[in-house]
Amino acid sequence: MADFLSGYSIQSWLESCPQGYLEDTDYGHGAGEKEPEEMLGNDTFREDAIRTTVQLVVGERAALAASSGLVNAAPDDSSKMFLATQTLDEARHVEIFTQRLLDLGVRKDDLDSTISRYANPNLVKFAEVLLEKVDKKDFIAGVVGQNIVLEGMAFSVFEMMHATNDGTNPKFAHTLSGTIADERRHVGFGENRIGSLIKEHPEKKAEIQKMQQDMTYHMLATFADSFKANSDVVEEAHSQSSPDAKAAVYHGVDLNKADASEMEAVLSDTVLGEFKTRLGRIGLEYLSPAA
Amino acid sequence: MAEVDPHALSEEDFHAEVHSFQFWLEAVEGYLGGTDFGFDPNLTDEEFSESELNYLVTTLCNYCVAEQAALQASSGMISFAPAPDAAIFLSTQVVDEGRHLEVFVHRLKMLGIEDPWQEITARSNQSLLKFKDRLLEFVDQRDWEAAIFVQNVILEAMEFTVFQAHAATADPITSGILTGVAKDERRHMGFGENDLGRKLKQAPHTRTRLNRITAELNPLVLSTFSEIAEELKIDTEDLGISSNYLATIERLGFST
């Protein structure tokens, strides 16, 4: 176990992040890269980008609070080390997405009010369910909630957003690439570290599955609200896109052609599919919010 | 690379800059690039006498106790940080403290200690353990002023002083590790002193309470100092306690 966990060292993190894919980046993207003019010049697109980015800030703030809170609850020093690096990863995500709000024209003085105005109440509740476990220093539930449910959701959301932005907004696509690379480590830690702990504490299963069910409910409600709110934006974007534009394929769906409900369906199916697979691997049963 | 005069930044921009992840990233790239667990991997270890080795192991074990305290405290403080940029700064501190613990544990392994965690428990200085417990009590109570004072002012100033003094006399590998660690401590110490200094200006009544904490913890700090100095065979005068640790406390207006 000790050798396996040494992969979670800060030395490995330093070599892969600051000295790896983050080297020479500026707030996660290439120096000099900017948001596209077509988006900044269109109030509807810009507001949609602000609304979406606010959800990312809210999610990352929750992840920062959770990962830092879990350092003290971790039962071993290797997990503490890993969670220390995750804390900094999450803080970086808060910073780069907050910076994106500024790049989109939100004034510094208006940051807090903008975040409060656009934050999805279901996403706030999603975070509250997780942070309740962290506050109780419940390490196993906290890591499942944070590194499997929250990170699993973030991983899929970022991948979908990356597919959408890859051809049209290189700056944001590069920002997302770095966060996806970070999330890969986080979901990996969640599965690898918790699998053995669940085996040692089977009595925790029911409580953790209930937490996953509640978090999934709020997550799906967040998706529904978000895609409903931007259905007009999606239509407008499609009407303005060039017929020769390269397809933005995500799990078999061309996001340049799909409507908002198709996008919601592919994202929800992907995230839930991932949940089922990951939870199954660590010995937990996925509970549907509808159950 | 565009040239930037830091002294021409506005105060708001200065604080936003130095508390950011981006600043931390570019700062640590400067002195951690090319190192492996905090030292130049081309260095080889020297021969230690049995007593030298014994003292060094005890000292490193106590550094680990201090770093464990700092890791637990800084991560616990993020959830009640007074502003988002303070939370981001503390996140960089969490990874710094985790790194310090890791490099000291790695050094213990290099020195032949098979189970460093057990050794740390066995060799812990009692004053330092009491200090750690008190710090974590403040963190559990979500008491920002007390926690930042004890962690980023008292503990960091103590570590900074000891690490710098030890680096000057240590073997090349330990010295390299300590020099890098002290560079991180500069940020932590400065953050604590400045944050607290601003708070005390706005709420001078806080001073009375923190003065009581200083009076309570000073004997523990000074006793830890003298024990470490004895182990390292360093004169306490050489440790520069009066010029560093006590000067920090004095600058903030606390009696020493």
Add this chain to the structure above:
Amino acid sequence: MNDPLIDSDRFTADRQKYELTDTGFNEVPKKYRKFYRKWKGKGDELADNEVLCPVCLVVIRSARSLRPGDRVYCMPCMTRLTVAEEDGMLVARVVY
């Protein structure tokens, strides 16, 4: 306090300019490195454009000679300071 942002004339007039070069100080991002250097301890004489940070004991450097009242920043320890004169020497005082 002389703020180079607000009092640019007062800050630059009649002052000796210094061409700063990298001194090997590596604790801040590259773009700021030449504005700081290591302090060599007692006996390390400071130039007219230098002042010692009392918090972290790093030498802060400016592109112009410093005068009492100037605002400077110590980036390694994130401290705002004002230059003052003490016993005929320039010193930096912390401004919280």
